[in-house]
Amino acid sequence: MAGEDRGAFEPADPGFEARTRESFARQGAMAHLGAALGSVQPGVVEIALDFRPEFSQQHGFFHAGIVATIADSAGGYAAYTLYPAEDGVLTVEFKVNLMAPADGERIVATGRVLRAGRTLTVAQFDVHVHKAGSATHCATGLQTIMRITGRQAVRG
């Protein structure tokens, strides 16, 4: 979907990759989970997470909330790559469909910007779970992200 938009985004900040990696490194939640930032391109970001028993729900798979946490971050950082250097990002809302059990050793979430507006960005995210060499598309979602200009801290 939205194939016509892929790769069409111009980052406002040429230093977008370093800036994105720095912000990611500062996030307590991402560091604590052990999440790793993969590819960082204009409007497209990948985040990977290896399984640990502490991420499990009652069946031993990745908890839906952990899947959503990684996915939300991937979408948010996809938006962030396109922002001017001084701006921040806040998730307004997201929706996720958990299409298959996240049963595997590793999940990889890819966030992609579908539309980059002045105030709001729409991103989609997809999560694949990797197990014994094969990948299953286990979750997909849509996300609305708000640009926080400069030092403005309040939402809305």
Place this chain on the structure above:
Amino acid sequence: MAGEDRGAFEPADPGFEARTRESFARQGAMAHLGAALGSVQPGVVEIALDFRPEFSQQHGFFHAGIVATIADSAGGYAAYTLYPAEDGVLTVEFKVNLMAPADGERIVATGRVLRAGRTLTVAQFDVHVHKAGSATHCATGLQTIMRITGRQAVRG
């Protein structure tokens, strides 16, 4: 909303509370986060989480994914209270609106069943963040949950 349904649910299993608390205790993700199960009533469950630096996003508030993790669990367990003893629960999808920054010492998520169908349950969840004695309604969402009968492990 749905005020006419509150309290109208009859749990299929009179031992629903003990069963819900046991399932919660087995969840790696909940235990690891340090989440605490509060009130467990038929169709209504509360989960609380105290802030730790490792839950933070870039502004130092609770990460949206952590908020969603607690909220998803509250809705899922709300559905679980109404199930027969041998059945399990899987989140099909959820949507969350993050209405205010989750800036505080503690979040409390309340999951409430709106409709309990044979296969699918619809729940809503609300999250309040507590800071210096006052509470802010920081997130709300809707969730579709699937009942997994007996030992059936596959989704869909």
Place this chain on the structure above:
Amino acid sequence: MAGEDRGAFEPADPGFEARTRESFARQGAMAHLGAALGSVQPGVVEIALDFRPEFSQQHGFFHAGIVATIADSAGGYAAYTLYPAEDGVLTVEFKVNLMAPADGERIVATGRVLRAGRTLTVAQFDVHVHKAGSATHCATGLQTIMRITGRQAVRG
């Protein structure tokens, strides 16, 4: 839910009710469907629609899209009641759960503002279907609405 916020909203425009009714009357879609605006209070709006065969899906019930159309309008106008007189409203996104078949003579959608921000408003909507004197809660949803200030026509 969000019971603490109900009735707490102050409309910026004391003429909000007349302004809302005028805007509703101008909407081609609402007039064409034969939808009727019911109660208009600060942050809460009701819209009703009587069944016609042309609203039906394959089972003869109200089509999900018709239910969503009425619900989206109820939420959008709920936001609109709180705006200054010169501002407009655009739906950014919404999500709806269709909890029961919309099988009946009439649907009534109620939109309620949960959070009124400077730029974004979050509303919830609920739809009841009326049949032979009883009402069933057939749909619920959440919506993000953007305020369009003055003559600004572009979104985002």
Place this chain on the structure above:
Amino acid sequence: MAGEDRGAFEPADPGFEARTRESFARQGAMAHLGAALGSVQPGVVEIALDFRPEFSQQHGFFHAGIVATIADSAGGYAAYTLYPAEDGVLTVEFKVNLMAPADGERIVATGRVLRAGRTLTVAQFDVHVHKAGSATHCATGLQTIMRITGRQAVRG
């Protein structure tokens, strides 16, 4: 997204196209709107709608609810193409992001199945608005659809 799944679906009913077109023709809402069924492939369906003043919201664009109605139908029929001949389809829930004003002469919605489960199907839909020879991706969404086997009429 989900590129790996496209074209991978085998319809259970070789007469899926004729069956889908017959069901579409029976829908009061689709006929009344003047919606036209375009391409019908296994798991992918297109529906088009030409603008009429009665579809407009307050700015003269296609109403968000009309966009959602067409999109919901496209996703639902995409699922329907893969079902056995005797089964029916019900939308459980959907979420739509309205990314740009639906300002144009015609909207075209494409529904695509992402995952076809035994009970639940996940579809995505995308809507483009056509104006003066160019197309804008104005809406995208995700949908959960339930299979209704045989003469079973109740949901859930």
